[in-house]
Amino acid sequence: MENTTYKAKKYKILFVGDTSVDMYVKAFYNAAKQNQEIRPLLMGFDKLNISNNRNNIFLRIERHYKVGPHVDQINRRLIRIVKQEQVDIVFLYTCDIIRPRTVKKISKMCYVAIYNNDNPFSDYYPKYMWNNMICSLKYANIVYSFRKSNIKQYIDNGAKCAKLMRGYYIKERNFYIEDSSIDLDIPDVCYIGHYEDDGRAEYIRVLLEAGIDVGVSKDFEVTGMKHEHLKYISDTHPRYNEVLNKAKIAIVFLSNINKDTYTTRNFEIPVVKTMMVTPGNDDIATLFIDGKEAIFYYNKIDFLDKIKYYLEHEDERLEVALAGYDRVIRDGHAADDRIEEIINDFKEYNE
Template sequence: MKILFIGGSRINARLRVRALEKLGHSVDFYEHDTITPFSEVFLLRLFRFRLAGIVDRLSAFCLKRKLRFQGPYDVVFLNQSRLLGPRSYRILREHTEKIVNYINDDPFGNCSVSYWRLLLDALPSCDLVAVSRGENVREAKELGAQHVLRVFFPADEKLHSPMELSEGDVEKWSSDVLFIGTCFPERGPFMSRLIELGVPLTIYGNGWEKSPEWHNLRHVVKGGAIYGKDYVKVIQCAKVAIGLLSKGNRDTSTRRSMEIPAIGTVLCAERTDEHLSLYKEGKEALFFDNADECANRCLSVLKDPIVLKEIGCAGRRRFLKNGTTNLEMMKKILAAV
């Protein structure tokens, strides 16, 4: 198939494009920032002033010019395109019979709903909406989506796998208990409690210096957000990696729920029905309900290198069995459209 993919500039969108190409499809990739002369960040600021309609008209005008000599496409695949509304979809419809929108955030329950206005308004124009949360299926249908598919967050079958590490990599990235993620209000107290209970913690991520608990955390925060191969290396060099959920996004699992086991490191994540359906507790992953239980799980497994290795290997085998990869997700979405 010939596919037009419109998505963000970060690596995850490119990994999905690569999965489509691996499946044998021809893909044209437009980043959100290349649709208009203005950046996505700038245009989203206009939403605060109720100018979303103007953004949609601008996007539609630019798409019409950009696609003049392109297509037709078998499928237009949108990866959470917030700058495109009903007008833009009408332009896309001139070049395809099938429009898919994959939504990995939670615009239905998000407090910043104004930023999602165009995406939500355009749901009835999609032939398929793929969402990452169970409750989003009903919510999307209530907003007029014709066909909604639930998919799990994916890891990438190629990038998120054990790598050959140099001595320098091991020296640079090794840690006992790792957390990678942005600082949210509930995460500062959680991490402080882990430190108080003696967990040998290492943190990478943005915004931690703004946390009220920064005085307790500053010695364990080693850097900001990490992407690509360095992201894989830092997880692979950790004995245990913690998986926290985003309360604002109503998560019951996240990308890290798949990426950490895929890389072969022990996942220690919040206990949810979804996590328990993905991995056998105590055998393929560790789960907790609060910071004290998280600390207990981490400290216990660190004492036994054999059990640590067994859980890491079993978690990777289960990940492969689950098939929660970009390749399988894209295959499932295209089969449903």
């Protein structure tokens, strides 16, 4: 009798989004390539990425207002790929240029998931910014919410099912490196992230005036801040992981624009075994134990006192850093884990 090997079905997932940045939809696609249950496909619209179109006013207008020949082409292409490839799942990552009628069409051919790491209900954005996405919610099988506060808003705006999907770290991008192998000269305390005019500069200033050396990314240059204890760190994008590894204490600020209660840095910092100092709130308290796995702060005085303390107590700092690392690994906050969530939800839907 001839031996046959049973081959389990591989789910075809089409990941759609701006592929010009590795940490967004490409992170999901790359993680899916390592999953034995998945045959991943990727569709990008990099031509409409604003950073790629600085000298093309027509493409910039298309991207901004979500209308024009290239937007039309992308929507038609999505429908064509879903049909030709007989896709099982379409994962739309921050797809503000994908129209509701397109989502309606593909929803008749496959399972549709929508995800947005930004807050589409924030007053910061003009109403037309997320109109396509919000009007598409009712056609999706599931909507993944980056933050808890948006779940009810998604449901109220027509989503059939909405659930939390946290941010993530990328194993190939965020990992521990032996300190001795990093040729960087940076302060022990660093903030590597974007600048918002929300008071975070004043937190940095408090440290500087206390005589603590602080490293910040070049984004902070817009403040015009200068101080003998302040160091602007170059190459924080290509060397982001090395900078986080080299720092003894890494600071987290939360975006007021998106009304965040946590951020991806809450996973990227502990996973490199660096101690994290982050704003305290009820949500972050579900992810880490204050004083054991991370250090929470609640105001500028608290912020300063805790950073000073752990700079002077190296053993305790290391204990917190290692405990934070263990917690992130144990709870599963890699992009791979988010892929598992998608597959499990799809299976449950089809039971």
